[in-house]
Amino acid sequence: MAPKRATTPKKRLTSAVDQESVGDGGGGGGLFHGLIFFLVDIGVQPRRLQIWKQKLVQMEGTVEDQFSKRVTHILAMSSKALLEKVCKESLMPFKGSVLLYQWLEESLKLGEKVSEELYSLKTEAEGDNESPKSIDRVRNKSEGSQSDDNESPRDKKARHSPEHASVSPAVSNESHGVKTRDGTNNSGGDSNKDVSLPYAPPDLNRNITEIFGKLINIYRALGEDRRSFSYYKAIPVIEKLPFKIESVDQVKHLPTIGKSMQDHIHEIVTTGKLSKLEHFETDEKVFYRFLEELFTVTVRTINLFGEVWGIGPATALKLYEKGHRTLNDLKNEDSLTHSQRVGLEYFEDIKKRIPRKEVQDMEHLLQKAGEEVLPGVRDNCSDASQVSVVCGGSFRRGKATCGDMDIVITHPDGTSHKGFLAKYVKHLKDLNFLREDLIFSTHSLEGTDSGVDTYFGLCTYPGRETRHRIDLKVYPRDIYAFGLIAWTGNDVLNRRLRIIAESKGYRLDDTGLFLATHGSDGKKGARATKSLSLNTEKEVFDFLGFPWLEPHERNL
DNA sequence: GTACCGGTGCG
DNA sequence: CGCACC
DNA sequence: GTAC
Numbered sequence: 054m055a056p057k058r059a060t061t062p063k064k065r066l067t068s069a070v071d072q073e074s075v076g077d078g079g080g081g082g083g084l085f086h087g088l089i090f091f092l093v094d095i096g097v098q099p100r101r102l103q104i105w106k107q108k109l110v111q112m113e114g115t116v117e118d119q120f121s122k123r124v125t126h127i128l129a130m131s132s133k134a135l136l137e138k139v140c141k142e143s144l145m146p147f148k149g150s151v152l153l154y155q156w157l158e159e160s161l162k163l164g165e166k167v168s169e170e171l172y173s174l175k176t177e178a179e180g181d182n183e184s185p186k187s188i189d190r191v192r193n194k195s196e197g198s199q200s201d202d203n204e205s206p207r208d209k210k211a212r213h214s215p216e217h218a219s220v221s222p223a224v225s226n227e228s229h230g231v232k233t234r235d236g237t238n239n240s241g242g243d244s245n246k247d248v249s250l251p252y253a254p255p256d257l258n259r260n261i262t263e264i265f266g267k268l269i270n271i272y273r274a275l276g277e278d279r280r281s282f283s284y285y286k287a288i289p290v291i292e293k294l295p296f297k298i299e300s301v302d303q304v305k306h307l308p309t310i311g312k313s314m315q316d317h318i319h320e321i322v323t324t325g326k327l328s329k330l331e332h333f334e335t336d337e338k339v340f341y342r343f344l345e346e347l348f349t350v351t352v353r354t355i356n357l358f359g360e361v362w363g364i365g366p367a368t369a370l371k372l373y374e375k376g377h378r379t380l381n382d383l384k385n386e387d388s389l390t391h392s393q394r395v396g397l398e399y400f401e402d403i404k405k406r407i408p409r410k411e412v413q414d415m416e417h418l419l420q421k422a423g424e425e426v427l428p429g430v431r432d433n434c435s436d437a438s439q440v441s442v443v444c445g446g447s448f449r450r451g452k453a454t455c456g457d458m459d460i461v462i463t464h465p466d467g468t469s470h471k472g473f474l475a476k477y478v479k480h481l482k483d484l485n486f487l488r489e490d491l492i493f494s495t496h497s498l499e500g501t502d503s504g505v506d507t508y509f510g511l512c513t514y515p516g517r518e519t520r521h522r523i524d525l526k527v528y529p530r531d532i533y534a535f536g537l538i539a540w541t542g543n544d545v546l547n548r549r550l551r552i553i554a555e556s557k558g559y560r561l562d563d564t565g566l567f568l569a570t571h572g573s574d575g576k577k578g579a580r581a582t583k584s585l586s587l588n589t590e591k592e593v594f595d596f597l598g599f600p601w602l603e604p605h606e607r608n609l
Numbered sequence: 610g611t612a613c614c615g616g617t618g619c620g
Numbered sequence: 621c622g623c624a625c626c
Numbered sequence: 627g628t629a630c
Contacts, residue, residue, distance in 0.1 A: 281627090
């Protein structure tokens with residue numbers, strides 16, 4: 054039954070922090086006496102934020118939860134984060150200081166307020182006289198973290214392929230809602246302004262992130278997911294830095310960068326390489342004394358096997374131990390599942406990236422095919438009802454090439470989606486568009502589960518034979534917004550949204566937003582609790598109190 | 610010392 | 621169940 | 627490998 058109506062989340066940021074003033078060994082003193090801070094929480098780990106607030110208050114500063122005239126200092130992780138929180142207009146008349154958090158860190162470290170010069174985010178009076186050296190450098194960062202592909206380190210077989218064509222400015226923005234025949238957006242409608250900003254991925258420090266990227270793969274191949282994940286988290290942190298790292302001191306206090314990574318960074322900036330990585334790449338044995346016995350292995354082979362769709366670290370290792378050494382060997386292996394066989398057969402194809410243009414063509418093809426399977430309400434009625442087919446994933450985020458296609462489907466009438474996928478897949482096979490199946494699951498018919506139907510498979514661009522990975526997801530209209538968000542990503546954003554939801558007492562996933570029922574409610578069978586009803590992406594963002602991001606702004 | 614991102618299909 | 625995937 |  055109707056779960057308690059959720060009260061809208063409070064807009065307040067975390068309130069004044071527990072003032073349990075910590076002892077603080079030496080008289081921290083009133084370093085920040087008289088200063089009034091507004092902290093932009095975007096892109097800051099909550100824990101970190103909390104610590105900073107605490108410090109500021111300890112040292113007699115004041116922290117405001119809202120941006121106001123009283124504020125003398127704004128601190129932000131980046132200019133982008135800043136603008137998400139404070140609009141440019143209100144910033145212009147602002148006379149105080151706008152600084153990077155690093156200013157605070159340095160000040161805390163040295164025990165005195167360091168010069169604001171180097172940390173200013175202020176864009177001078179606007180218009181003509183641009184800021185001095187202040188910062189144009191900061192303007193574009195965090196934008197193009199070229200975590201090219203899509204998602205987590207887990208998935209997507211970490212193909213480190215180049216998509217470095219930067220971001221295509223021509224972001225097809227589609228609509229966030231359900232497309233209706235006559236082109237009106239019957240839902241997602243959000244701000245339609247298509248701001249094609251001048252992207253310019255900063256990417257100083259590529260020297261470091263590239264090496265860390267390799268370590269991610271290596272550790273994953275060794276089954277050390279945790280460690281791998283640590284590097285994964287560190288990369289975006291480093292990427293966002295507005296300067297090129299030349300000394301370890303500059304990264305000493307960054308989150309996710311601890312002792313070891315500092316050492317690594319030190320070695321990289323001084324010698325240009327990382328001996329640890331060299332070892333991994335050349336020797337192939339030795340390191341991991343404790344694993345040595347088990348893995349008398351070449352990391353490469355395991356890595357390679359693991360790149361086959363359907364084969365993960367465990368299976369890759371098994372296959373290696375069975376004596377296989379090449380992909381060709383695997384073809385004779387009986388134990389492979391159907392999916393793995395398909396993944397193996399089209400190994401090279403699947404790795405190829407798809408040009409944006411082609412994805413767009415295929416999106417149209419898919420939309421058309423959808424309408425053929427499920428003809429919409431004709432007639433003149435303005436409210437035509439038509440199946441909606443949107444390509445999410447990196448495509449929707451505006452990337453120039455895509456590793457695969459994530460198709461999110463729904464129907465405005467709220468019922469016609471049922472049973473649609475099966476017919477749709479059949480039709481697409483008749484069109485010779487879908488070529489091989491990987492996974493096919495349907496729930497909409499039984500009404501069990503949340504009613505999402507899913508298909509994973511391979512498709513081809515009309516007239517060609519190259520296989521591309523494609524996912525089709527059919528959502529009931531009422532939870533469509535959640536599916537669209539989840540499948541548009543990126544994963545960093547998804548996780549941030551989830552965490553925010555949790556902090557507000559909810560659980561968020563691609564099938565909805567639920568009151569965090571504690572423990573009891575099993576989720577099998579018909580869900581006991583229904584998702585809160587939010588019709589558009591915008592509504593979800595708003596509900597969570599997260600600043601709206603256009604799809605192409607979601608490459609966090 | 611220990612947790613770290615979560616949920617689902619397949620075999 | 622464990623493995624793989626998103 | 628990092629943070630609690």
